[in-house]
Structures are given as C-alpha cells and as structure tokens.
Amino acid sequence: MPDNDNISAEPLPTTFESLGLSPAVMESVRTAGYLAPMPVQVSCFAPIRDGRHLVVQSRTGSGKTAAFALPLLHRIRYDDLRPQVLVLAPTRELALQVHQEIERLGKGTGLESVCIYGGTRFGEQLDKLHAGVHIVVGTPGRVLDHHRRRTFRTDAVQTLVLDEADEMLSAGFYEDIRKVLDALSGLSQVLLFSATLPPNLQGLIRKYMADPVCINLSQDRVDVDRIENVAYTVDSTGTKMRTLMAVIEAEDPSAAIIFCNMRSTTEAVTAYLRRRGFDAAMLNSDLCQTDRETVMARMKAGHQRLLVATDIAARGIDISFLPCVIHYDLPDDVQQYIHRTGRTGRVDRFGRAISLLTLKDSQSIRRLEWSYGIKLKLLETPSREETLKMLADRRIREIKEMIEAGRVIPEEFQVMAREILADPDVESVVATLVDAFLTSKPLDEMPMQAPRLSHRRESERGPSDAPRGDGGGAGGRPRSAPGRSAGGGSRGPRR
C-alpha cells in the first residue's frame, strides 16, 4: 500500500452531527438506528467529501458502505441527473445490499439511483437509467454491457467505488475493471474498499490513483477476535453429511450459513438436510436471479434457518444477527476462511465459525494458524448414536408441540395409531410416516430444482463463468454447466 498520507488508525471521536450531514441524511441515519459513526465512517468522511482518492483496508462488517455513502451523498449535485458515482461489487447479492443501504441513507435527499446486475431483464434498469440517476451500483459485467449499448452514460461519472476490491480483482474481473476505468473519461476519484489488500491491487492503485489517502483500520490483521473458531472431525464411520447433521444438532444455532466449495455439494447437502426435516435453502450461481434474491431476503429477514451456499455468500453480505457459519468444506484459499467467517460476529457481536475437518485439511489448518494466528479448537464429534438420538428427540419434541398447540386429530387417525402400535411391523410403519411427515413439511418455498450442476470446483473459472446475465444479455434462467473454453475470460467465477 502506498505510504503517503496514511491516516492514523485512531480516528477522533465524533458524532454524525459534527460531520455536517444534511438534515435529510441525518434523519435517515436516525431511522437506521445508527447512534454514532463507526471508525471507518469517521476516517473516510473528509477525504471522500474533498474528492481525494482513497484506499481503505477495514475489516468486514465495519460499516464500510455508509463510510462511502454518507460523504458521497454530501457531494452529489442533485440537480444533475447524470450518473456521477459508480459503485462496483463482485456479486449481485452484495451489489443489491449496497444499493439498499445507499437508498436507505439517501431517502429524502432527492437521490435517484439504480442497481444494475445480471440475471434480470434489462428493461427496468434501462427505464431507470433513462429517467436519470445520480448513483449507479452494479456488478462489472452488466455495467459494461450497459456501457457498450450506450444505455449507461459514463461521461459525468466522477467517482468510482470498488467494494471488496481484492475479491473483484482476484475473481477474474480484472479486465472488466480496467475497461470500466478506461471508459470513465471524467473520473477524478477512486475509492477502494477491501478487508485485505493483496499485492495485485498495487498496480491498479499506482495507475489510476494519484496521491491516494490510505486508511488502514484493520492494523494489518483480519479481525476475528470476536469469533470463536471451533472444529469437529468428520466421523470416519459415517459420512460428512451425517457429521454436519450431528454438529447442527449439537450446536443448535438459531441460524447459520453452511459454506461448501462446489455447487454440486450445496445441492447434495441441502437435499440431505431437508430430507431430515431441517429448514435449509441453497444459494449458488445456478439459481435464477429471482430465487437468489428470495433466498437472501428470507435469510436476512430471519425466516430461513440454514443457508447452504458457495462462496457467492462469502463477501460483504450482511446478516447482522447471524450467530454462526459452518465451513462444510474448508476453502482452498485460507483467506477465504476469513471472508466466510466474517458473515458472523458482525458489528461487534460475537460469532462462531465451525469447521468440519477431514484428513486432507491438515495443511489448511496449519496455514490458518501461520497466516492469521487462528487455532481451531477441536470439539468432540457426537457419536452416530448420540446424533440419531438428538435428531429423534427434536422431531418428537416438534410433534408434541403440535399436539400441545391443540392440533385437532380426526378420530380415524387415533384408531389408525392404535392399529399401527399393535402391528408387528410397527417400527417400519412409523419410520415411513416420519419420512413422509418430514419430506412433506412446508419447506418448498425454496428452490431445490437447480439446473444440472457441473462438478467443477467453485474456484475454477472461464469465460462463461460470469455471474449469469452480467454480460450475457437479457434475463432468463442461468445456463446450466455449459462447456467452458480455456483461456481465462474477463468475468468472475461461477459460484
């Protein structure tokens, strides 16, 4: 990171009032329930307001979005309805989340903004762009598409924000980012936000950001202090999925994201959990955009207990209450462990990161310790018998709760129950009933009918690995596992 103009990691204490926010923004901040600015928001305000280039290294969940949104809302010329600010994020989920936060904070200011991302039809985004906006938030592919079609006028864009910039550059978006940067003829300010700043960002900073202000609020270490990192060894007598079930039963989190390395694994794990009566939904890039948004919205609203996801959910996604993430697979790149884990323990809450370990993970465990000082605390995996007992107890409890809730059982069923109990094959009959009961539970709001999946690793990428529709034309369902040509395209990985 360039060392000019570095700002102290100890920002001065201040209030929102002292930042000089407009009355409308002050009102939005109050409505959002923000009592005082977070450190990153204090440090960034003046440099952004004053039009400086900025490189910010700040841990995930630290209030980065408001850190750039608040001063930009201050800077925007509201009487000019041409895009003045472009915010790029690596995933559609993050782009939508950032856009929501900007809209929330800009309410009442006269702000017009649009989120442009793939997997949805161009129409609505086009209408909005046509009507005029001050801020465009989007994923790189779709933004470039609009630029090529001349539906996104870039000449008045002064500020470019790269959120999760390291992910953006490592995910095969480099070419896209470069093209965007070159397309912004009036660019005078680049804001680069990232939890980590790997060396490949240096070139971009040198080329496009003269004399940037650099803020490092993570003191060169990724903050995982508030997170307990524990692990369970996969039971060698059973499957990894059985161990996962044991862990969920033993830990009993109110909600969790379960991270897998491959899309095919997310599908298998989701199916396994749902079959056993768990409220699990799947999130990977094979889902159509509407399903992706529905799943995320349910999770954020606290209506979904378990989300089985690829790394599509690893970056920036803010589910403020999330008590737990489970690394079903340890990621190939240990840095990704930090990002995934950052989904829990947000905004000074405590969180728990649980890993399922197999023999092949010993290297990754050592790398975690060397690189980040994270030592996984090994807990005893419940035995097969204990797991089955916990599962049975829970289901019986659930059924009893239905009885206690006064569920009316027709007389015929009571008679049937007596007959079943007298039947010599009672165990099989009841097991079949339980199976039917669990599989018919009303969990089917969530999409399980994902298109056929490839068994490539999530980290593999190719030209057709773009987040669907980000560059692939208008809307529609994602293509399923298309043949991928070699040669490294400019789009991000498919997760």
Ligand code: AMP
């Ligand atoms: P971010 O790092 O932008 O994903 O933000 C993480 C979380 O912090 C989000 O839930 C924000 O709504 C919340 N947040 C942002 N600024 C503040 C603040 N000043 N006080 C309390 N919460 C905040």
